[in-house]
Amino acid sequence: MGATKSDHFTKRQNQLSVLLKAMAHPARIAIVEYLIKKKSCICNDIVNELPLAQPTISQHLKELKNAGLIRGNIEGNAICYCLDEKGFDIIKSYFEKLIPNIGLAKCSC
Amino acid sequence: MGATKSDHFTKRQNQLSVLLKAMAHPARIAIVEYLIKKKSCICNDIVNELPLAQPTISQHLKELKNAGLIRGNIEGNAICYCLDEKGFDIIKSYFEKLIPNIGLAKCSC
DNA sequence: TTTATCTATCGTAATATTGCAATATAGAAA
DNA sequence: TTTCTATATTGCAATATTACGATAGATAAA
Numbered sequence: 001m002g003a004t005k006s007d008h009f010t011k012r013q014n015q016l017s018v019l020l021k022a023m024a025h026p027a028r029i030a031i032v033e034y035l036i037k038k039k040s041c042i043c044n045d046i047v048n049e050l051p052l053a054q055p056t057i058s059q060h061l062k063e064l065k066n067a068g069l070i071r072g073n074i075e076g077n078a079i080c081y082c083l084d085e086k087g088f089d090i091i092k093s094y095f096e097k098l099i100p101n102i103g104l105a106k107c108s109c
Numbered sequence: 110m111g112a113t114k115s116d117h118f119t120k121r122q123n124q125l126s127v128l129l130k131a132m133a134h135p136a137r138i139a140i141v142e143y144l145i146k147k148k149s150c151i152c153n154d155i156v157n158e159l160p161l162a163q164p165t166i167s168q169h170l171k172e173l174k175n176a177g178l179i180r181g182n183i184e185g186n187a188i189c190y191c192l193d194e195k196g197f198d199i200i201k202s203y204f205e206k207l208i209p210n211i212g213l214a215k216c217s218c
Numbered sequence: 219t220t221t222a223t224c225t226a227t228c229g230t231a232a233t234a235t236t237g238c239a240a241t242a243t244a245g246a247a248a
Numbered sequence: 249t250t251t252c253t254a255t256a257t258t259g260c261a262a263t264a265t266t267a268c269g270a271t272a273g274a275t276a277a278a
Binding site: 003004025027052053054055056059060074076077078 | 232233234235236237238239240244245246247
């Protein structure tokens with residue numbers, strides 16, 4: 001017990017939960033927003049920008065990368081991280097499709 | 110160590126992470142989708158529907174409720190859970206605003 | 219009342235996440 | 249080569265999450 005029973009849910013539900021989990025942390029939200037603010041992705045000033053140690057940032061970047069929300073490219077000495085629109089689109093369209101159906105559920109609550 | 114440093118991030122970033130965390134679990138995604146499928150919110154058949162024990166479902170419902178994604182109303186013997194559109198709208202509009210900015214970041218990666 | 223049903227809570231075990239110091243690795247610069 | 253700078257990995261401690269059996273509470277039905 002303790003481990004999520006991911007085998008009992010659909011592949012789509014599991015995929016979505018991976019994407020959402022990657023975004024479900026204030027530090028990772030802050031990283032994503034920083035990558036957007038700096039229109040170019042010349043990166044890790046992130047370590048200087050956020051109040052977290054370098055290994056912690058590195059770990060968060062890894063999770064965002066594993067989920068498919070960012071990509072990383074070696075650029076000389078440094079690494080250039082940038083957002084991968086596809087993952088974000090999956091999240092967005094999920095909620096865009098979900099929400100109209102909420103209104104349809106006529107509920108007396 | 111181990112605790113999320115939520116005090117270092119903005120209130121908005123923390124609020125969003127709470128909403129996303131509530132949705133970042135396949136069981137809770139399945140619960141939300143079930144509440145939508147059953148257009149009325151006469152609820153806990155959820156326990157019979159999902160491959161999880163009743164206390165586990167109850168716990169997941171509590172988290173969805175704490176995050177503000179569902180409401181629960183006593184209805185005789187049972188409890189009527191239904192979706193609260195507001196929380197979902199916050200998630201949706203966050204990604205709707207975020208995504209156009211991804212394209213603007215001209216990145217060679 | 220007694221019994222059945224529905225839901226919540228408690229207690230606990232297994233597992234996952236978070237954060238960081240220390241260290242490793244890899245390329246750039248000297 | 250050596251040194252510096254950027255990033256990743258390891259190892260560990262603190263904390264959080266997940267799941268469920270046992271139990272409690274509250275209403276419904278008998």
